[in-house]
Amino acid sequence: xxxxxxxxxxxxxxxxxxxxxxxxxxxxxxxxxxxxxxxxxxxxxxxxxxxxxxxxxxxxxxxxxxxxxxxxxxxxxxxxxxxxxxxxxxxxxxxxxxxxxxxxxxxxxxxxxxxxxxxxxxxxxxxxxxxxxxxxxxxxxxxxxxxxxxxxxxxxxxxxxxxxxxxxxxxxxxxxxxxxxxxxxxxxxxxxxxxxxxxxxxxxxxxxxxxxxxxxxxxxxxxxxxxxxxxxxxxxxxxxxxxxxxxxxxxxxxxxxxxxxxxxxxxxxxxxxxxxxxxxxxxxxxxxxxxxxxxxxxxxxxxxxxxxxxxxxxxxxxxxxxxxxxxxxxxxxxxxxxxxxxxxxxxxxxxxxxxxxxxxxxxxxxxxxxxxxxxxxxxxxxxxx
Amino acid sequence: xxxxxxxxxxxxxxxxxxxxxxxxxxxxxxxxxxxxxxxxxxxxxxxxxxxxxxxxxxxxxxxxxxxxxxxxxxxxxxxxxxxxxxxxxxxxxxxxxxxxxxxxxxxxxxxxxxxxxxxxxxxxxxxxxxxxxxxxxxxxxxxxxxxxxxxxxxxxxxxxxxxxxxxxxxxxxxxxxxxxxxxxxxxxxxxxxxxxxxxxxxxxxxxxxxxxxxxxxxxxxxxxxxxxxxxxxxxxxxxxxxxxxxxxxxxxxxxxxxxxxxxxxxxxxxxxxxxxxxxxxxxxxxxxxxxxxxxxxxxxxxxxxxxxxxxxxxxxxxxxxxxxxxxxxxxxxxxxxxxxxxxxxxxxxxxxxxxxxxxxx
Numbered sequence: 097x098x099x100x101x102x103x104x105x106x107x108x109x110x111x112x113x114x115x116x117x118x119x120x121x122x123x124x125x126x127x128x129x130x131x132x133x134x135x136x137x138x139x140x141x142x143x144x145x146x147x148x149x150x151x152x153x154x155x156x157x158x159x160x161x162x163x164x165x166x167x168x169x170x171x172x173x174x175x176x177x178x179x180x181x182x183x184x185x186x187x188x189x190x191x192x193x194x195x196x197x198x199x200x201x202x203x204x205x206x207x208x209x210x211x212x213x214x215x216x217x218x219x220x221x222x223x224x225x226x227x228x229x230x231x232x233x234x235x236x237x238x239x240x241x242x243x244x245x246x247x248x249x250x251x252x253x254x255x256x257x258x259x260x261x262x263x264x265x266x267x268x269x270x271x272x273x274x275x276x277x278x279x280x281x282x283x284x285x286x287x288x289x290x291x292x293x294x295x296x297x298x299x300x301x302x303x304x305x306x307x308x309x310x311x312x313x314x315x316x317x318x319x320x321x322x323x324x325x326x327x328x329x330x331x332x333x334x335x336x337x338x339x340x341x342x343x344x345x346x347x348x349x350x351x352x353x354x355x356x357x358x359x360x361x362x363x364x365x366x367x368x369x370x371x372x373x374x375x376x377x378x379x380x381x382x383x384x385x386x387x388x389x390x391x392x393x394x395x396x397x398x399x400x401x402x403x404x405x406x407x408x409x410x411x412x413x414x415x416x417x418x419x420x421x422x423x424x425x426x427x428x429x430x431x432x433x434x435x436x437x438x439x440x441x442x443x444x445x446x447x448x449x450x451x452x453x454x455x456x457x458x459x460x461x462x463x464x465x466x467x468x469x470x471x472x473x474x475x476x477x478x479x480x481x
Numbered sequence: 482x483x484x485x486x487x488x489x490x491x492x493x494x495x496x497x498x499x500x501x502x503x504x505x506x507x508x509x510x511x512x513x514x515x516x517x518x519x520x521x522x523x524x525x526x527x528x529x530x531x532x533x534x535x536x537x538x539x540x541x542x543x544x545x546x547x548x549x550x551x552x553x554x555x556x557x558x559x560x561x562x563x564x565x566x567x568x569x570x571x572x573x574x575x576x577x578x579x580x581x582x583x584x585x586x587x588x589x590x591x592x593x594x595x596x597x598x599x600x601x602x603x604x605x606x607x608x609x610x611x612x613x614x615x616x617x618x619x620x621x622x623x624x625x626x627x628x629x630x631x632x633x634x635x636x637x638x639x640x641x642x643x644x645x646x647x648x649x650x651x652x653x654x655x656x657x658x659x660x661x662x663x664x665x666x667x668x669x670x671x672x673x674x675x676x677x678x679x680x681x682x683x684x685x686x687x688x689x690x691x692x693x694x695x696x697x698x699x700x701x702x703x704x705x706x707x708x709x710x711x712x713x714x715x716x717x718x719x720x721x722x723x724x725x726x727x728x729x730x731x732x733x734x735x736x737x738x739x740x741x742x743x744x745x746x747x748x749x750x751x752x753x754x755x756x757x758x759x760x761x762x763x764x765x766x767x768x769x770x771x772x773x774x775x776x777x778x779x780x781x782x783x784x785x786x787x788x789x790x791x792x793x794x795x796x797x798x799x800x801x802x803x804x805x806x807x808x809x810x811x812x813x814x815x816x817x818x819x820x821x822x823x824x825x826x827x828x829x830x831x832x833x834x835x836x837x838x839x840x841x842x
Binding site: 098101168368370373376378380381382384385386389394395406409413468469472477 | 485722726749763784833
């Protein structure tokens with residue numbers, strides 16, 4: 097086993113980090129820190145700058161706007177980007193989830209039409225899967241797509257999706273036929289969000305990123321905008337979800353949070369408290385081990401290897417770690433830690449309040465911990481190494 | 482990064498896995514322990530198994546070629562340690578390998594280096610006396626040394642050829658057979674071979690001592706923690722494997738226990754932790770093999786592996802039901818081994834505090 101990256105990869109990391117520590121990114125971070133409640137700043141200029149350098153998608157083929165490098169460079173960029181503290185939901189949604197899906201299952205025409213503008217940072221995608229009655233049991237979804245002779249018309253409601261208010265398109269799962277089982281007859285569509293038959297409303301939650309409720313009232317989608325096969329979307333969707341699920345974004349978030357807490361603990365002299373210091377040790381140990389789990393999943397992705405067991409282990413471990421870190425932050429600062437960033441006296445710029453509001457959602461989004469444990473347990477006793 | 486074993490590593494892993502599969506299953510495994518309260522019985526250490534392991538080259542893995550080894554480094558040691566842990570096999574392996582590692586830092590012309598050849602052949606067994614607070618002191622007397630005092634919980638001291646002590650950065654190897662050395666077994670939860678060793682003005686020659694550097698000692702002790710962590714991960718995996726099998730076979734309410742999520746989810750969570758800790762083991766081993774500093778990481782790893790071994794083996798008994806408590810069943814053996822072995826090394830708490838001291842110097 098090898099746990100080091102190449103010299104070129106380390107150089108790439110340094111280059112990305114240098115830019116993200118530079119004036120443009122730092123200015124934006126300050127702006128975001130001062131943003132009003134519920135005001136979600138999308139780092140548009142930086143996205144386009146990163147896109148222009150090919151850094152949003154270093155592992156994509158050059159013809160689609162990437163640098164033709166490997167999954168490792170993609171992972172390096174993700175670690176650095178999330179580690180910088182910049183907002184990344186739109187990046188994960190567009191590049192990681194939808195981008196990977198198109199690369200694996202999209203037609204050449206679809207790849208040519210969408211990928212380059214996603215890679216450049218111009219085009220944003222949201223993901224419409226969850227419905228009021230279909231969460232973890234996604235295959236029981238109710239959104240239907242009816243063929244009208246020219247196009248499919250989609251009817252249904254999607255909830256808990258993010259960044260849909262600024263996205264241009266969404267990837268949407270809908271039922272095109274009733275098959276023998278619920279898994280047969282699901283199709284994945286690319287839906288235009290600016291259409292009058294698409295109504296996007298905010299669903300406010302306790303975090304700094306809203307959910308949306310999206311009502312599709314007969315929005316027309318031509319057959320060329322089906323990703324993969326008609327009626328065969330479930331298998332393709334699952335494959336895409338598994339390969340995309342590396343847990344790395346959760347580990348990077350955990351790292352961002354833990355490193356900030358640790359710096360604060362050192363600066364405030366709290367690391368002299370042995371009990372606190374030991375808790376930090378354990379959290380750093382899990383961070384290190386969790387990063388290895390995520391990079392193992394990255395290695396599998398780079399070999400197009402479908403491994404639900406490794407993916408779900410990493411997602412479970414790293415998202416649960418984020419919750420532990422948030423909890424620890426609260427213990428460290430006590431009631432002062434509950435002050436938000438809109439209160440001038442909040443420690444660490446209101447980080448602890450933000451973490452505590454965000455953490456519970458991390459073991460729910462991108463596959464709940466219960467589903468992760470279910471997937472892991474399905475693989476028990478049949479692993480070989 | 483690469484997360485797969487090389488072909489050579491896989492072969493090594495299979496070699497020892499197959500060996501233990503053949504030679505160390507219950508009831509042989511159960512016979513490796515003493516009976517409850519049986520500390521004084523004259524039940525020897527299982528010589529045949531140890532001999533076969535040495536013939537497989539277990540003592541040569543970490544030694545360089547010049548010292549009679551095959552230089553597979555800490556990754557090789559971790560692979561084999563894991564396999565020993567899977568069957569909860571105990572032996573003088575860990576202490577002897579650590580002693581060999583320390584001796585490699587002694588000067589080329591040091592007479593102690595001769596022990597390395599015997600170690601490589603499995604003909605010299607060494608037990609460490611530096612893990613516990615001991616009252617043993619070493620005083621110089623002319624060209625000789627005099628050892629006086631007591632050290633408790635020394636593994637396999639009764640069968641050792643040499644007893645290793647560390648006083649600062651000075652290493653001592655006291656011949657077990659020297660006059661004035663007595664060993665008395667403890668009767669402890671692991672029912673293993675832990676002894677209280679007493680030195681009553683034990684005199685031995687100056688050739689049995691050497692001064693090392695602080696960094697050499699730190700380096701070797703870090704590697705020792707890494708290997709023991711690998712063992713504990715193997716132990717955890719072994720307990721998990723037993724429990725996964727059991728929960729698939731045992732039925733209640735008309736279904737296998739594993740079909741109940743309250744059961745399978747707990748196993749899944751423990752499995753994820755073991756997978757994470759295993760990668761950590763090989764990460765630390767690879768740093769040691771590249772001669773990178775691993776003091777802090779190995780303490781962190783050890784704390785994690787200790788907690789995990791205790792959690793997994795406790796859960797293994799629980800998920801076996803009362804059967805898990807029975808003498809004829811394996812879970813209680815793994816549980817007792819986890820308690821004994823983690824405590825012997827000071828447990829998670831000690832390594833966590835050491836890590837905290839290093840991290841926040």
